[in-house]
Amino acid sequence: MQTKVFQVLADNTSGVLSRIAGLFSRRGYNIDSITAGVTADPRYSRVTIVTSGSADVLEQIEKQLSKLVDVKTVMELAPDDSxxxxxxxxKVKVTPEERQSIIAITDIFRGKIVDVAPECLIIEITGGIEKIDKFLELLNGHEILELARTGMAALSRGIENVTYLP
Amino acid sequence: MIGAEAIVKCLEEEGVKYVFGYPGVAICPFYNSILDSDIRTILVRTEQNAAHSASGVARLTDKPGVCAVTSGPGATNIITGIATAYADSIPLVVITGQVNSELLGSDVFQEADITGAVESFVKYSYLVRNVEDIPRIFKEAFYISNSGRKGPVLIDIPFDIQNSTIKKFDYPETVNLRTYKPTIKGNSAQIKKVIKELSKAKKPIICIGGGVQLGNAEEVVLDFAEKHGIPMVTTMMGIGTIPTNHPLHFGMVGNNGKPYANKAMNESDVLLMVGARVADRAVSQPDLITKNKILIHIDVDPAEIGKNAVSSIPLVGDCKNIFEDLAKETLNMDCSEWLGTLIQYKKDLKVVRHPNTDFVDPEKFITDLTNKMENDSVYVADVGQNQIFSCAYAQIKDGRFLTSGGMGTMGYSIPAALGAKLAKPERQVVAVCGDGSFQMSMMELATFRQHNIQAKIIVFNNSYLGMVREYQHYAYKDNYSVVNLDGSPNLEKLVSAYDFDYLRLENNKNSAKIIDKFLKDKNNVLLEVMIDPMDLVK
Structure with missing residues (x-):
């Protein structure tokens, strides 16, 4: 089992995300996370998919994604180059005594407290998947009331870019 | 001009001659507009068969077959036909009526989310939201359906869109699809590699799949094989690509194929898979075709290469284009020793059947029938034991062999033969089915009669769902479950209700005379052939 991150550039039309997600469920591929949003060129959407499987399965995922009529390019974003x-x-439940220690942990991770209520806090944190996992680990012992993770967004490093045209 | 008229205009622009379908309110604007066109409409008796008939047209004309059905149950009924075409990469454009746009998603009468339902069986689908998009969408649909790896495209059109006025009808001359660019030309470095491997090969073989006919590459592939003396085998979908009695042809591979074809493929040192998926029924043990050999996989669909077997040389592109390029290269090879070995295998591994003389022997019957059929005739095989017998014994000359290979849809042959005969009225078209598959499509006898399309139907009657019975014979030691077809109609009485001629063959005696009578009959005709209920394909 390996994990790969694919960046899919697709036509920004209705139903495109369901076609991509449907491909994964239909063929029994895993989706660890999927995010989608419009690109700098509004005709295209960028879909970032974190997926895992054997080397053969990952190769098929790349090919099957490329085969979708709405998909323009599929690129692997390798960890070292991305x-x-x-x-x-x-959302963490806090007592007045705990509040300071949680704020301290949040500061270390360069997170932000975005909402404060008498009995809880909402913390916003960004980073790589491991960083967020680590942060959640450090909150161990505190009661996490709710957690919303967006899934991964990713870009390749350097000047190289995917071309939108034509 | 309203949307419905625009749709008809698009079909005319695409040169469509026939539309198969079944109307309902949601597609009525379209069926009203088509009255003013020369396009011929064919009312089938159930929607699934509209897709099969369109498949028959597509396979004989190299253009997408077209069908149009209503929303809800009309649309859901056609799904099996769409899936059948998808599995065999047959180009179809399927038009479905839909409820009014503003009612979409509210579960009104005869509403079905058909674009959602067929997502895994279509190459692409459209839900038309704006009447002005009709020309572009149809242009794209025909192009997508019939390019690259071919397949069905569905266009779902709400009732109100069909009735809306279109301001401007301009049928586009070209398509502009930013994200869809199928690979046509093979990579030249890979082509050089193929030539290099072939020049070293002592035991090469070409395995021909359905893609060779779909890509109109029959001639170039055959020329290449003949020029270098390379033997060939085919998959089920490849049958008919080359004449059955061609000296370089060594039969169909697969678990229902010829033992010598499988042996030839497994023992080869260079295997050229052309337009074939390496599917489980053709290659049950993919490791055998990769072990100790160079596997060259040529396919227009990159996702098929490496899916079931890892190839040494992947070559993506249109097989006609690729074989034209291969033919330009200098290549010297001598396969005469290997050919001698294969001829010996063919003799040694010939399966000898021991037919029950009280019944018709399928081997003798199909061999005699196809030998007597015209050179360019079309043999449409159904699914079941009859299909395996047909694959094994049909002698295809310059004609075609059509069947549902990928999906194995029972009831394919009669509607597909209807489409084939309509598209090529000058050619002899014969549908061969079992008594099970006949009863899945016998409602279409009326369609032949209504539209004056000549029917030549052969029913292999063994009073069983033979293929399943055979499986239960081996897997469950003759514990038969739900495979007995007792209660089937008297076919002579049944077809007389449709004004068909009826012929019957009890055993091999008189077989030649009856076959002649059947083939010469100018009327619609059904020939019932009595098969030993306990006969086995293996």
Whole structure:
């Protein structure tokens, strides 16, 4: 089992995300995370998919994605040549005594407290998947009421870019 | 001009001659507009068969077959036909009526999310939201359906869109699809590699799949094989690509194929898979075709290469284009010793059947029938034991062999033969089915009669779902479950209700005379052939 990050550039039409997601469920591929949004060229959407499987399966995933009529390019974003980021919102139950220590942990991870209520906090944190996992680990012992993770967004490093035209 | 008229205009622009379908309210604007066109409409008796008939047209004309059905149950009924075409890469354009746009998603009468439902069986689908998009969408649909790896495309059109006025009808001359660019030309470095491997080969073989006919590459592939004396085998979908009695042809591979074909493929040192998926029924043990040999996989669909067997040389592109390029290269090879070995295998591994003389022997019957059929005739095989017998014994000369290979859809042959005969009225078209598959499509006898399309149907009657019975014979030691077809109609009485002639063959005696009578009959005709219920394909 390996994990790969694919960047899919697809026509920004209705139903494109369901076609991509449907391909994964239909053929029994795993989706660890999937994010989608419009690119700098509004005709295209960028879909970032984190997936895992054997080498053969990952090769098929790349080919099957490329085969979709709406898909323009499929690129693997290798860890060494790419920047991976994810955003998480964490709602933690706190007592007045605990509040300071949680704020301290959040500062270390360069997170932000975005909402404060008498009995809880909402923390916003961005970073690679491991960083967020690590942060959640450090919150161990505190009660996490709710957690929302966006899934991974990623770009390749350097000047190289995917061309939108024609 | 309204949307419905625009649709008809698009079909005319694409040169469509026939539309198969079944109307309902949601597609009525279209069926009203088509009255003003020369396009011939064929009312089938159930929607699934509209897709099969369109498949028959597509396979004989190299253009997408077209069908049009209504929303809801009309649309869901056609799914099996679409899936059948998808599995065999047959180009179809399927038009479905839909409820009014503003009612979409509210579960009104005869609403079905058909684009969602067929997603895994179509190459692409459209839900038309704006009447002005009709010309572009149809242009794209015909192009997508019939390019690259061919397949069905569905266009779902709400009732109100069909009735809306279109401001400007301009049928585009070209398509502009930013994201869809199928590979046509093979990579030249890979082509050089193929030539290099072939020049070293002592025991090469070409395995011909359905893609060779779909890519109109029959001639170039055959020329290449003949020029270098390379033996050939075919998959089920490849039958008919080359004449059955061609000296370089060594039969169909697969678990229902010829033992010597499988042996030839497994023992080869260079295997050229052309337009074939390496599917489980053709190659049950993919490791045998990769072990100790160079596997060259040529396919227009890159995802098929490496899916079931890892190839040494992948070569993506249109097989006609690739073989034209291969033919330009200098290549010297001598396969005469290997050919001698294969001829010996063919003799040694010939399967000898021991037919029950009280019944018709399928081997003798199909061999005699196809020998008597015209050179360019079309043999449409159904699914089941009859299909395996047909694959094994049909002698195809310059004609075609059509069947549902990938999906194995029972009831394919009669509607597909209807489409084939309509598209090529000058050619002899014969549908061969079992008594099970006949009863899945016998409602179409009326369609032949209504539209004056000549029917030549052969029913192999063994009173069983033979293929399943055979499986239960081996796997469950003759514990037969739900395979007995008792209660089937008297076919003579049944077809007389449709004004068909009826012929019957009890055993091999008189077989030549009856076959002649059947083939010469100018009327619609059904020939019932009595097969030993306990006969086995293996």
């Amino acid at each position: 920047v991976y980021r994810e955003l998480a919102l964490v």
